[in-house]
Amino acid sequence: MEAEPVLHWWHSHDNRPLSDLIREERLLAEAGQGSLNLLTYAWAGPVLVLGYGQNPEGGVDLDFCRRRGIPVLRRSTGGTAVYHHGALSLCLCLPASHHWAQGIQRLYDAFVGSLRAGLAAAGIRTERIAVRPPSPTVRSPICFEDHRGETLLLGGRKVLGCAQARRSRSVLVHGTLLFRLDAEVQARIFGVPAARIEAVMGTLPCSSPEGADSLAPALAGRIAADLTSPLKPEPAPPPLPPGADAREADPRWVIVP
Numbered sequence: 001m002e003a004e005p006v007l008h009w010w011h012s013h014d015n016r017p018l019s020d021l022i023r024e025e026r027l028l029a030e031a032g033q034g035s036l037n038l039l040t041y042a043w044a045g046p047v048l049v050l051g052y053g054q055n056p057e058g059g060v061d062l063d064f065c066r067r068r069g070i071p072v073l074r075r076s077t078g079g080t081a082v083y084h085h086g087a088l089s090l091c092l093c094l095p096a097s098h099h100w101a102q103g104i105q106r107l108y109d110a111f112v113g114s115l116r117a118g119l120a121a122a123g124i125r126t127e128r129i130a131v132r133p134p135s136p137t138v139r140s141p142i143c144f145e146d147h148r149g150e151t152l153l154l155g156g157r158k159v160l161g162c163a164q165a166r167r168s169r170s171v172l173v174h175g176t177l178l179f180r181l182d183a184e185v186q187a188r189i190f191g192v193p194a195a196r197i198e199a200v201m202g203t204l205p206c207s208s209p210e211g212a213d214s215l216a217p218a219l220a221g222r223i224a225a226d227l228t229s230p231l232k233p234e235p236a237p238p239p240l241p242p243g244a245d246a247r248e249a250d251p252r253w254v255i256v257p
Helices: 017-031 064-070 106-119 184-189 194-200 213-229
Strands: 006-013 036-041 046-049 072-074 082-084 087-095 152-153 157-166 170-178 254-255
Touching: 006 017, 006 213, 017 072, 017 087, 017 170, 036 064, 036 213, 046 254, 064 184, 064 254, 072 082, 087 106, 087 213, 106 152, 106 170, 106 213, 152 213, 157 194, 184 194, 194 213
Parallel strands: 006 036, 046 072
Antiparallel strands: 036 087, 046 082, 072 254, 087 170, 152 157, 157 170
């Protein structure tokens, strides 16, 4: 008899952004062996994370980040820069054979739909763009300025940004939910008026500084319920995969330490 699937879920309390980004890679590799893995984290920040192929010199003021002590890292997924300071990130890694993983848009639809339902259950009503807009010829370096099909909006402003990485045997999709907006800082980082940041980015209501951490279990539970029916809960998750500090990482992934 085939074993029932389980979702292995970890919430990282290390507050070590580079370690968590490396953990994402390791969980993606493990998913290639058939496991379903979810990692959530809420860094104290501030941290700027660039997309896999994003040019750090294109639209990002690295000197300002150095002066302000804002680390600039690179993730394994595509897309553009996300400023983490009061945010919750969720990273889901699945075997490529999983029914959610059959196509880029299908994975986004399933993942974003599950997060939207989880937020609604917590009393937060978000909107999804009904028609996927055409991709711009020149993409903004700011992830949350792109209002695409994998976007959730609150009051017309973006509160969820997503990206994917796909390997031959596994896929990774992650999303970041905003609970705080440092418009002036982001304006300096990206060289744009603060009003431009405020016009497109929103924040989720947060009743306490621990709001992001408290929401993680509810969203993880919703993803687990939606992945497959029935999905057996994991009673004792395995140890959190090891991370690494900046000295152990490939310098290509650390733009500004």
